[in-house]
Amino acid sequence: MxxxxxxxxxxxxxxxxxxxxxxxxxxxxxxxxxxxxxxxxxxxxxTKYSPAEWFSNYQTILVRAGADNLEAESIQQLSRTLNRDSEGVTLQTQAEGTRLLGERLQEIHHWRSELLRHIEQLQADMEALQAARTRLERALEATDTPYAIATDNLNCRAKRPGPDLVQDSVEEELLKEVGLIRNIQALLKRTIAQVASQIRRNMDAKQVLEMDWSDKQEAYNLDERGGGHSNRSPDTQLHPSSAANHEQVCNPTTWTKFTQDNLLQAAQEEEASRRLRALVEEMLRETTEDLINQRSTVDGAFSQRCQELLEAKTELQIKLTQVLQQIGEQEKNIVGLQKAIHLKEAPLRVVQSRLHLRSLRPNMELCRDPAQLSLEAEAAQIETTLNSLKQKLNEARISLSNLEESRMELQKDISCKSQSLFIEGEKCMTQRRHLPSTSRLSGY
Incomplete structure (x- = not known):
């Protein structure tokens, strides 16, 4: 079995x-x-195989080896084709990348140059604005002297004597000058604040441009370094993760728009700086002209007032001379009248004595003979003359008193005019010679 x-x-x-x-x-x-x-x-x-198995086994090995040979030959052929094709594509892609890097470098260089140009312009604008601010501060400081002189002129003129304490054109122009200086000082202070604010805005815009320029400078250096790499460069390395998409990476449109927005903002600040500098120049010119014109008006009013005072003083002095002369003449007239009255006393005593004696005549001898009539006429004439002389003496004395009052008034008014002339000419106009020059008022 x-x-x-x-x-x-x-x-x-x-x-x-x-x-x-x-x-x-x-x-x-x-x-x-x-x-x-x-x-x-x-x-x-x-553990032995049968002949059929032995034959089947090595036949299988032969078939499998043949298939592997065919597959290897196919892979080798495809590898050679892929290598040949990929090498061309790689070289072409690398050349395209190098070309695009070059274009990118040109684009970065363009925007970098634009940024640098605007940075320099903003720096120049800030320096010009700083110079304008210094001029404004000097001009503001220069207004202190005219303001002090104008207010001191008003205070000095308030000490004029009573008759000359008038609200004349000089006072009106001085008040205008004080108000003008106050308005100019307020305007200068506001403009200084505007210039300081514009300088800060320029500085902020400049910092944004400098950061953008710094980033572009670094990017330019990196792209320039990358563009210089070749297949034979010894400093190249493999960075597998570098080709992955990074988060928050902008596209060329947003990249360009970012720089354009920065440049637009810088251009706006540059235009604002230019307009502000022109405004400062125009304002300094106008304020200086206004101060100089008002100064000339005040000086003209002072000169006219001094001329009027001098003319009034001269007329008063002339009139005083005449009054003094009249006082002397009137004093002589009074002395003459007193002497004439004194000289009429003796003839009056004589005639009155004669009439008295004749009034003692007895009986019929007491007649109004021509002698009596002559004596009565003589007595009446002497009394009339004495009354006239005494009246003239009284009038002369009243006139002398009036002349003395006029003399005192004239002397007092002349003293007032002299004091007013001293205040107007020696104090006020002398102080006004120390007013700042046009260049100082312009901030130089």
């Missing part, structure tokens, strides 16, 4: 071993089971 023992045929793949991959044996098929004689079974399990 023959025993049947199933012995599976071992399966081994050298390719799997080469790739360190274990291949599981295929499931055992019924026709793979071989019958082994009892004698072999009695000795133990046989």
């Amino acid at each position: 023959i025993s049947q023992i199933t012995v599976p045929r071992p399966h081994f793949d050298s390719r799997a071993v080469a790739h360190r991959v274990l291949r599981t044996d295929p499931p055992v098929q019924p026709n793979d089971l071989q019958l082994v004689p009892d004698s072999a079974a009695g000795v133990g399990r046989s």
